[in-house]
Amino acid sequence: MNDEVIKLIKELLNSEGKLDCGTAFKISAKTGVDIAEVGKIAQEIGVRIDTCELGQFGKFKSEVANGDAKVFSALKPLIDEKKRVFCKDAREAAKGVGLKSVRATLKEHKIDVKYCELGCFKEKKGKKMVIKTKTWIENGSGELLFGKGKTEVLDVISQTGSIKAASEVLEMNYKKCWTHLKILQTNLNEELFETTQGGGKNAGTVLKPRAYELMNAYKQLEKDIEEFANKRFKELFLKKDK
Structure with a gap:
């Protein structure tokens, strides 16, 4: 040695x-x-x-931070069918943006890490049963008002400043991305963004304060529901025999 x-x-x-x-x-x-x-x-x-720097175990696992659209865009081609990415690739994506942004992005998109470079784990084995939740908000007619997809579109626009750039990051058709926004504004009857046409430095899309308010409220609601569901799931399904 x-x-x-x-x-x-x-x-x-x-x-x-x-x-x-x-x-x-x-x-x-x-x-x-x-x-x-x-x-x-x-x-x-x-x-x-x-204290894994990618947040897989230790104090960073409970860290609260927002993901980064550019980091997600860099990681997306490297994610396997089980939503896992190699430790080495995740660390490579951190160059220029920092490990905190990568940790937050992995957590936000529920991406797991495999083959730790230090040999701590190859593929982490999950529980036999896991709880999954999906949160969305409808109006009285059953029309979707707000959900993960629309939140993600707003989030990426806030980071890129452009609907076109957001659609590229999300690998979403531009028209579909624009439709998400139109439906959201129509159903909520509120202005959530402002778009400036042209090729100047002021061109692009800017979210209004109400959009950030809704986006953050949805993220908090989703987090609270997941935490409660996980807690209750453990109590009901994973309790040890006494």
């Missing part, structure tokens, strides 16, 4: 006697030892890895 790596691992343990993921990568960069080897050495000397 590499004595320098062992020395640094022991010197840089966190308050719980574990090696933070970010610290492991710094050790790898400093010593020139491959990150997988750093993880292997830590395991061999009985040191556990903590």
Whole structure:
């Protein structure tokens, strides 16, 4: 084993006697030892890895932050059929935007990470049963007013400043993207955005305060419902026999 790596691992343990993921990568960069080897050495000397920088375990798992449309656009081609992305690819996407943006994007889009570069896991095994929720808001006639799709369109427009750019990020037909917005405004009978035509620096689409208010309220509602559903699911379906 590499004595320098062992020395640094022991010197840089966190308050719980574990090696933070970010610290492991710094050790790898400093010593020139491959990150997988750093993880292997830590395991061999009985040191556990903590605080995954991609938010898969540790303190960042409960972090609250908004995802980034450009990060999602970069990750989308790399996501497999089970909504997973390689650890290495996710970290690569963080270059220039930061790991916090990647963590938030993974969490917001419920993208899992596979094949940890430190060897903490290959493919995380889920429970035999999981609860799924879907939240949308209708009017008295059963017409959709607000839901995940429309929220996502507004969110990406707020980041890109353009309906066209948003449709490209979401890989959605421009007409469909525009229709989402028209239906939303018509059903709510409120102006939610303003579009300036032309090719100047002021051209594009800007959301109005009410759009942000609705978008944030929906996200909070969705989060609250998911938390309650998960809690109740565990109580009813995953309770241990006494």
